[in-house]
Amino acid sequence: MAGALMNVLRLARAGVVLAQYGVRFVPPGMKVPAPLLIARALTVPIRAVTWPFRARQPKSARITEALASLGPSYIKLGQFLATRADVIGPELASDLSQLQDKLPPFPMRESRRAVEEALGGRLEDHFSTFGPPVAAASIAQVHKATVADAAGPRDVAVKILRPSVERRFKADLDSYYFAARQIERFHPPSRRLRPVAVVDTLKRTTELEMDLRLEAAAISEMAENITDDKGFRVPSVDWKRTSKRVMTLEWIDGIPIADHARLKAAGHDLKSLGLITLRSFLRHAMRDGFFHADMHQGNLLVDKSGDVVAVDFGIMGRLGAMERRFLAEILHGLITRDYRRVAAIHFEAGYVPQHHSVEVFAQAMRAIGEPIHGRTAEEISMADLLGQLFAYTEVFDMETRPELILLQKSMVIVEGVARSLDPGLNMWTAAEPVARDWMQSNLGVIGQIKDVGEGASTLGKVLADAPQFMLRAQGTLKSLDQMTRDGLRLDETTIRRLAREEARASWSGRAALWIGALSLAAIAALHLWG
Known part of the structure; x- marks a missing residue:
């Protein structure tokens, strides 16, 4: 109950802030649950009072400022909703498409603390120089630094997570899930849009963003994928100076x-x-x-x-x-x-x-x-x-x-x-x-060859196991046949009979099974390649 109340309060605060900036996330004329219609009506006085302060401001700028004031997770939510014109309407989706993920940088002392906690020792143990932030977004900011090693001095980019960003995201995501579940529960037409699944996707992507080791691994994976591509590349990773909250890359x-x-x-x-x-x-x-x-x-x-x-x-x-x-x-x-x-x-x-x-x-x-x-x-x-x-x-x-x-x-x-x-x-x-x-x-032909190769590999595994499988099946079928004549009894006598039949398979029986398996393989190969 307390969790639901906190989620309602968080969402109400967000609604008030959006109303202050004249942002409407419920398009006029759109069929929505009654509670959202009531919420839209309640924001009308707020929009009326704040109108003189925002009359000269472009709507897309108001949206950006509103989401930035609500925090990092709302910026990410806005970027996601920019792709969902079917949910929020084409006009608002167009405005959100202009949303840039930018926030004021956090202080240098916080950057120093983050590097030293993540990498150990002092900041100077890892970087010869460490400049002020050159870019700041909702989850992290980037500094230009210099490292000196056997290859000589080189410039690097150091990405550092914002302090306490994980805690803030968790609280806001709880509110998003609460809202999505209520929409699915009380408004059946919205279930087709799968709002909970949309929040799931947002959650997964932000969790990946908040572990910089995973981002470094993504860069490394893409670098391998595009080794032979021309005209496009990615920066190299400095794994020695990379951890969960700090990542160092080629500048x-x-x-x-x-x-x-x-x-x-x-x-x-x-x-x-x-x-x-x-x-x-x-x-x-x-x-x-x-x-x-x-x-x-x-x-x-x-x-x-x-x-x-x-x-x-x-x-x-x-x-x-x-x-x-x-x-x-x-x-x-x-x-x-x-x-x-x-x-x-x-x-x-x-x-x-x-x-x-x-x-x-x-x-x-x-x-x-x-x-x-x-x-x-x-x-x-x-x-x-x-x-x-x-x-x-x-x-x-x-x-x-x-x-x-x-x-x-x-x-x-x-x-x-x-x-x-x-x-x-x-x-x-x-x-x-x-x-x-x-x-x-x-x-095409290459794909068919590839499929044949994969199919042959799978077939090979099946055929390799076939003699043993058929051997066991042969003994079991004999036992079942005998048991149906004598009566099906799961007692000590039945168990011993099963064991005897399993052991009766002779060397010649095994050889016959192998010959049969190899024959099947030859037939399959002729069919695949013929």
Whole structure:
């Protein structure tokens, strides 16, 4: 009871703050539970009183200030809701898409204490120089420092978690869960949107962000995945100076990807950078199933060699084999106008309930795809595509897929970055080679060979165990046959009979079983490769 009361008080405080800034998280005309309608009505006087103080302030700026005043977890929540126009309405989702994860830095004395507690000794034992924070976000801030080792002095970036950030997040997440459960309990139409699952995803990603060893491991994993890729790289990790609350990385001396003037002055091709950014993201998602889920302009730099370098790996996304196939075939199907296949993939993946018609869903996909093909390159938008797909989720009873939430959010962000570099970038032309390569590698001849190899490996394991299994089965079947004639008795006599039958298998019987198993293997091989 006390926990519920505390959650109500926390949510009420958040509602008052949002009202003070004139932010409405319940869109007018939207069907919502009665308590939320009452809450919206109660905030009207607050918005009226505070209106003169915010009349000249843009709405997106008000939202940013409101969420920043509520704390780190509300900034993360706002970034998540930016992808859910179906929940909060397109207008508010558009405003939240401008939300930047920035907060005032915490004092240098706190940074010193964090480093010394995490790494032991004094700060000077680990770093030759240690400068003031160069960036501060909701969960951590970054300092530029210098280390001296056998290879000589080098610059590094030191990321440090905010003091007590874990405790604050836990309290706010409890409130989010409380609200999500009440919505699912009292408003059945909202269950399709799976609000508790959305909070689950937020919880998992923030937990990963608050253990910097996991972020370092993510950087290391991506570095292995992209070893042979050109034009995109990640910083190296200094594991010696990395712990749960402190992480040390290679300092990237590059130009922010948003600084187009400096990029042009340095001789970089903006169109090429846009293409690299988009294709790299799609390659990571489809080929590797592991992608940077926060690739906004503030997290991308361009180094002297012209490579795009990603930083801040606190939010990463993973896709299983089924989700990767879904993404690749959706893109490929829309590009090639194979709407029937696009629809079938939705049903095969379980995204659309079976009581709906594949043909009718294909018709809906055609309504999305055909206008895209009729537009110029400047008008084609993956963000628009996702928005239209969301519009059909309710019509076809599609549940929210938590594993795709980060992908949807990230795609919109990456498209924005690529478009800023090349407004004429044709998103479908850019995506087509990546989708095609995935299709050929996984569904073409190479994919079939791979599947055959995996199938042969599995078959080999089964066949290796087959003689022993068949031997045991043979003895057991003889015993069962005898017992059905004599009567089924689970007594001492029956147990002894089972043991005798198990032991009667002779060497010749074993040899016969092995010959049978090898024959099955030969037949299977001819079938697979013939």
